[in-house]
Amino acid sequence: MAPNRFANFIKNSVSVLICLFGIPLIVRWICQDKVAILLYHDVSPNVFTKHLSYLSRHYKIITLDTLVSGIHDNDFSEVPPKSVVITIDDGHVGNIALLPIIKQYRIRPTIYVCTQIINTHRYFWFRIPKQTKRKKERLKRLPNVERLAYLKESTDFEPENEYQDRQSLNIEEMREMMDCVDFEPHTQFHPILPNCNDIECKQEILGSKMDLEELLGKECLHFSYPNGDYSEREIEIVKSGGFRSARTSDIGWNTCGTSAYHLKTIPMSDDAGLMRLRAELTTIPQRIGRWVNSILWKITN
Numbered sequence: 001m002a003p004n005r006f007a008n009f010i011k012n013s014v015s016v017l018i019c020l021f022g023i024p025l026i027v028r029w030i031c032q033d034k035v036a037i038l039l040y041h042d043v044s045p046n047v048f049t050k051h052l053s054y055l056s057r058h059y060k061i062i063t064l065d066t067l068v069s070g071i072h073d074n075d076f077s078e079v080p081p082k083s084v085v086i087t088i089d090d091g092h093v094g095n096i097a098l099l100p101i102i103k104q105y106r107i108r109p110t111i112y113v114c115t116q117i118i119n120t121h122r123y124f125w126f127r128i129p130k131q132t133k134r135k136k137e138r139l140k141r142l143p144n145v146e147r148l149a150y151l152k153e154s155t156d157f158e159p160e161n162e163y164q165d166r167q168s169l170n171i172e173e174m175r176e177m178m179d180c181v182d183f184e185p186h187t188q189f190h191p192i193l194p195n196c197n198d199i200e201c202k203q204e205i206l207g208s209k210m211d212l213e214e215l216l217g218k219e220c221l222h223f224s225y226p227n228g229d230y231s232e233r234e235i236e237i238v239k240s241g242g243f244r245s246a247r248t249s250d251i252g253w254n255t256c257g258t259s260a261y262h263l264k265t266i267p268m269s270d271d272a273g274l275m276r277l278r279a280e281l282t283t284i285p286q287r288i289g290r291w292v293n294s295i296l297w298k299i300t301n
């Protein structure tokens with residue numbers, strides 16, 4: 001069995017067990033006063049419809065602004081029980097196909113975009129063809145300058161290269177979506193911020209805010225750390241740069257007392273069926289997945 005199929009088999013089996021034991025119901029009850037920020041990337045319209053159909057029946061879908069205002073005011077009176085926020089990272093071109101569903105369910109998700117990749121034919125470095133998952137994991141651990149040098153040498157990739165096809169949303173699509181979607185910055189080129197030097201880090205965070213505000217003609221107040229990686233330095237730059245919040249990919253729920261610059265998240269599989277969705281809302285499969293990956297990384301490196 002191929003590794004991906006095996007991993008999927010394990011995740012689906014764990015999900016069946018979680019649902020059989022009624023854990024989703026228990027977790028939903030225990031966490032009813034906390035807010036889950038769900039994180040998608042390039043989810044298909046078909047899967048997104050199924051998820052929203054389930055979520056809208058069992059949860060209250062609120063905006064990121066509502067959650068962040070509640071945290072800053074230390075007052076969750078505007079935040080209903082069992083609330084979730086929908087966020088989508090990177091600004092993949094396929095996101096435009098979600099617009100009819102977003103309208104149908106009358107939600108306002110946040111899409112965090114890489115501001116020097118949207119509206120161009122540039123590639124996301126992690127979506128260059130023929131890069132294995134293992135190689136990408138190695139690249140995420142290199143200093144930024146070494147990662148770029150490796151990509152240049154092995155694939156002739158440079159962040160500003162333009163290609164035939166388009167991987168990200170363009171401005172026409174974003175304008176079409178703006179009434180129903182809150183676009184916010186996710187750096188310019190999606191580096192791993194703690195691996196950048198101070199100048200690169202500031203440019204990626206503050207430059208992306210300026211890029212997006214100029215492109216869309218609106219103020220941008222929310223940030224998300226690429227790959228969920230951050231250190232005290234990134235938090236300081238985000239705070240002093242005028243952002244009101246930053247989302248990590250630390251797994252968990254948010255309360256009144258959560259720091260607005262360490263928002264926790266529930267990463268969702270873009271291909272999760274209903275059983276997996278219910279299991280992933282407990283965060284158990286994701287925690288097991290990260291634990292297994294970290295052990296495999298230690299064994300093989």
Ligand SMILES: [Zn+2]
Nearest residue numbers: 089090226227
């Ligand atoms: Zn990202």
